[in-house]
Structure formats: structure tokens, C-alpha cells
Amino acid sequence: MTDEELAKDLGPLAALTIGVGTMIGAGIFVLPGDAILQAGSLAVVSFVLGGAIALLTALSASELGTAMPKSGGAYYYVNRALGPLFGSIAGWANWMGLAFASAFYMVGFGQYISNIFGMADGYTLAGITLPSVKIVALAGAALFVMVNYIGAKETGRLQNVIVIILVIILSVFTFVGALRANPANLPESNGFGPMMTTTGLIFVSYLGFVQITSVAEEIKDPDRNLPRAVIGSVLIVTAIYALVLVVMSMAVEKGFIAELASGTDKIAVVEVARLLLGPAGAIAMLIGGLLATASSANASILASSRINFAMGRDRIVTPELNEIHNRYGTPYRAIAITGALILVFIVVAPIETLATMGSVLHLIIYGLLNLALIVMREADVPEYEPSYTVPLYPITPIVGAFVSFALIAFINPNIILLSIGFVIFASAWYLGYARTRTTESGELSEWILSRSDEMPDSAVNAANTVAPDGGQFRVMVPLANPEHEKDLISLASAIAKQRGGTVVATHIVQVPDQTSLSYAKDHVDEMDPGNRELLDSAREDAEAFDVPVETHTILSHRSFEEVFDAARDHNADLVVMGWGPHSHGRAESRVDELTQDVPCDFLVLKDRGFDPDRVLVPTAGGPDSDLSAEVALALQSQYESEIELLYVRRTDEETHEEAESFLNEWAADHDLTNATYIVDDGGDVEDAIERHARDASMLIVGATERGLLSRLLRGSLVMDVISDVDCSVLLAEKERKTSIRERLFGRR
Structure with missing residues (x-):
């Protein structure tokens, strides 16, 4: 299968607005009321602290993105650096985290539509009652999934328009609010603990910057545009958050916002705009909230589908997700599956769960992303040549990893447990499904295995245990x-x-x-x-x-x-x-034969000079002969070896024509139709092999099926043949499970 490629059709403004558009929606238009209710005057600090944590990871993401501009973003970096086990965790967390966040944004979208049109509390369809907010959210999610299905260029243009409108609305809101601001209106501080809890809640507002790296493969000139978009989006949005929160806190009477957040269904930012700018301000803010939540969902769907696409490319999930649409050039299957998950999450989860799940899963990813940068630097990967490097290395990624993981402790314990369940699921998925399909090891495991003599045994064993095969x-x-x-x-x-x-x-x-x-x-x-x-x-x-x-x-x-x-x-x-003193016509020693199965395929070489020019392969069928054929085919491909297939006819049981038919069919089944076929009518297998091996440079023979006791009492055909021929002999034994009876007495 050839690697699919995505067209580079996202310009610098489109890349920036993917980040800004994702972050600006929930941060300003959905969560400020709850943030002020929980943290009081420190709500502003919560948003600034969240921005500072995001900035540390944004610096690391910028370096990794310029070195590896691949679709998949944080997932791809973690998978490449830490290996597919952590890649599975990062991929599933990023994919599910964005799906949860997209569902959260769409529920926020539904809230604004419900406020604008004064919709009823809920509607019943086919015996199922859903709140009107969620019905609108489902319709909006379906719409934006379709937009992403059409193509990245259309998505980027839509983001540009939405973000420009939002900046205008928020600039007017902030300017007018600043004229009315009074420090005496600031609510009381609720202390450090609630502030940190609030930071964990609102961190879902800072997911957009890494999603820029998720579409890095589609960004024009990523060396320049990617760092500017990633870092710039965090700085711009953090500044906007801080200004808007200050204005909201100081421009209305103390307690007004907390009362709205705790006792009514009204949206806090809309009601503040109504007080500051009158009905026109409320309408403008409703339109802004509608566009903001829509842009957040739109950008998140874009990024999450690309992560799904990248996981398919690495075989963490089925590579069939890689298929690119003939007309639109998008991974349409990945987008469709992501859209279906978003619809399910909208139906089954409350809005608080959607927001906090998105936060925790992304904090896990951000911690792993910072560790990935450290690994790529310390492993000294030759092809790792970023055009942008983080300042103050290694302090920046170390602090970034620590604060990302530490903030999780302040989030709802039930959500933490659910997120841990996702991590366990992702690990089990890798070990049970992806490990036998994915092929690329991470730089960390390769670095450990290349220094196996120097590393602790536990580290080497762990690297081998989780290595992809x-x-x-x-x-x-x-x-x-x-x-x-x-x-x-x-x-x-x-x-x-x-x-x-x-x-x-x-x-x-x-x-x-x-x-x-x-x-x-x-x-x-x-x-x-x-x-x-x-x-x-x-x-x-x-x-x-x-x-x-x-x-x-x-x-x-x-x-x-x-x-x-x-x-x-x-x-x-x-x-x-x-071939050593323990070989008895089988791969095992005499003692091991009674206690162990052959753990994989074995070839045992009786070396009389490695010469694959003319290879004789006796066969009577069976798994060991299958392995002989595989080896002969490999030698033929590598050395253009001449292959001779030998079948000794059982004179009392079959005719010469039947023997020829068997050999022809066996050769065809094993892709050896260009070999020379030999049917020996002598009936004596040992004598036939010895005679035809005289002109051979190598003999490949399957291990005897006779058991240990039979070989000890009567000898072994393989042992006799090895002693009688002059060329090198290659004994082939296929991996198998055998019972104790079969080990002692052989197979029937």
C-alpha cells in the first residue's frame, strides 16, 4: 500500500485561525460565568495560568512541528518519539478529547440558538425526548462534519471569516466595557484551590494551538508559518481572555455574574453585553457566540479527523481509514467516524462532562508531547532538524510536562477516573490489536535497545515487550x-x-x-x-x-x-x-522436547559452506515443508538459486501420475512453479534424498515428525540424511503446539 498524501492548501492566516477559532469559542462565550462563580476575582488568573501552561506546550509543539510536519500533530510526535504504546494513548486521547470538545462546542452552539429563537425546553421524536439545545447541537455537528468532508481549503476560508467577525465584536465589547469598568465591582477571591479547579475546567479553551500541528501536512511553508500560528494563537487568545474577563468582572455590579451562572439559563456574556450596549449589544454577542462555538467545533472536527487519519496510517487503527476521497482530497472515512462519535457524545453526556473530559485528555497529551521533545533531543536523531527550537531547553519541556500532568489533580475525580479508563483502554488496544499490525518503533525504545549492554535489564525487557511486531x-x-x-x-x-x-x-x-x-x-x-x-x-x-x-x-x-x-x-x-550437540532432528533439546513448544519457526544449519546456488527441497506436504518452501523462495529471490523439488512416491499407495499431480499442486501453492520437479519412484526416502543431494549445494529438509521415544529407539531419518550427504543441510521446523503424547510417540 502506498502512503496517501494531503494537499498543502492552508495558508498562514488559515492556520492561525484554526487555533484561534478553536480556542476563542468556549473560552469567552460559554465558560466565563462558571469561572467567575467558582474562582471569583481569580477567574482572570485562571485563564492567564491556563494560557501560560498552554504556551509552554506550544513552544514544544512548534519545534516538533517544524521538524516533523505530518498530519496527526501531537499524536504523531508522541508515537515517533515514545513509541506506538504511548502513541496509542496519545492518539486515542487526542481523538476522543477532540471529539468530546467538539461535542461541548456544539452544545454551546445549541445554547445560543435556543436563546436567539426562544426554543422550547425539549422535543419528543419517536418516543425519545431530547432538550432543544442538544437537538440543535446534533444538527450543527452534522453540518460541520459535512463541511470538513468537502475539504480543508473550504474549512480554512470559513475560519478566516468567522474569526475576523469575532475579533470585531469582542473589540467593541472590550472597549465599551473598559469605559464602564470599576475595580470596586470585582468579586471576592475564592482562594487558590478553587482557582486551580477553575483552571482545569476552562483548559478546554486552550486546545486549538496543537490542532494546528494536526494539519501541518497541509500548511504552506510550515517552517515559518507553523510556529507563528501555534505561538501566536496562544498569545492572542490569552490576551483576549484576560481583557474580556476583566471587563466582565469590573463593568457590572458585584454578584451579577455569579447570580446568572448559578440561578438562570441566561448566558453571562450576553447579559453583560445587554447592560453595556443595550439590545444591539446582546444581539451582537449572541451572533458572536454562535459563530465562536461554531468555529470551535468546525476546527476541532478538522483536527480530530486528521488524527484518526494518522492513526490509520500507522496501523494503530485500521489503515482503511486512510482512503482519500477522489474528488475532495480528504480522509472521508476518518471524518465520518469522528462525526459519528461527536453525535453520540452530544446525546449521552452533560455539557460539564464534555468540557472536563476534553481538558483531562488533552493535558495527558500535552504532558507526553513535552516528553517527546526531550526524547527527540536526547536520542540525537539524525533526521531531527527543526527550524525552530524551544528557548531554555531542557527547562521549558520539563516544566511543560510537569504542570500539564499536575493540573489534572484539580479536576473532578470522576472525570479523572474516566480518563484513566481511556488510557487503560488505549494501552490494551495497542497490546491486543495494534502491536501485531504497526511496524515503527519509537526513538526511545530504539535508543534503549541500541545500548542494551549499558541499560538496566528492566528497561531492555520493557522495550522488547512493547516493541511492535x-x-x-x-x-x-x-x-x-x-x-x-x-x-x-x-x-x-x-x-x-x-x-x-x-x-x-x-x-x-x-x-x-x-x-x-x-x-x-x-x-x-x-x-x-x-x-x-x-x-x-x-x-x-x-x-x-x-x-x-x-x-x-x-x-x-x-x-x-x-x-x-x-x-x-x-x-x-x-x-x-x-547445528550443535543438542540437535536431534528437531529444534529442541531432549529435555525441552518434553516441556516446551517451539516458540517460532526454526532453521538449524548444518554448515558445510553456505552456497545457495542449487537447493534441493524434499517434500511430502505438512507445515515443516511449507517453511522449507518459504526459505527456498527467499533464497531464489535473493541469489537466483536453482530450486529442485523432490517427492518420493509411496509405491504401494499411489501411481506416478498421482505423485506428479501432488508435486505440481504443492509447487503452485508455494509459488515455486519455476522450480525443477523430481518424482522418485524408488520408495526409499533416505536413499532418494542422498542420491539427488549429490549435485545440490544445499538441502532444506523438514524436521521429522517422529517422536522422542521413536527416535531414541530406532534413529531418525533426518539424522541419517545429514550424515550421508556432503552439502550443507538446513533443517526447517514450523512453530507449533504439541501434546505430551505427540512429543513422546510422534504424530499419526
């Missing part, structure tokens, strides 16, 4: 003998390259039982002087194939048995290992 085929190579290192790595790299995968070279250092592993970690060079040289050679040999490579030293009191655990820990899809 979807689409990234991982081939682990346990190395022991330097003489066979190059051949094993070459085989593994050839397979990994054909599968778009990664080679994981491991060296297991066996530590005596009397020696602690912690001591061995500090003296690994003394215990195994050739460790570093062996892994360095493996890295060079794998890089010659232009495949990603990881190297790991594993300290264990076990040797061969540790391979199974290492395969699980490193999420291996295939293990390529050398």
Missing part, C-alpha cells in the same frame, strides 16, 4: 562459533531482506551457576573476550545486505535452552541457528 519480520540468530557467524548471518539476512524484516543477532554467554548474573554483566569481556568482536562482525555482515540489525548479549546460567526464551523476549518470527 506487525509487518516487521524478525529473524533471530543465536551466535556461538565465530567460524559459522558469516554463513548464519548471510542466511538470516537474505530471508529478512525478502520479508522486509530485521536481523537480531544474539550471543548467549553461559555463566557458571556459582557466579551471579549481575557480576557477569560487569565482567562480560573477561568471561567471553570474543563477545564484542563476534557481534560487531554480525552487524557488519547484516548491514552488507542493507537490512536493519540489532545485536544483544544475553547472560544466562543456561546455554541452548536460553534460545527459546530469547526468541520469545525478542519477538522472533524465525530463529536461524547452527
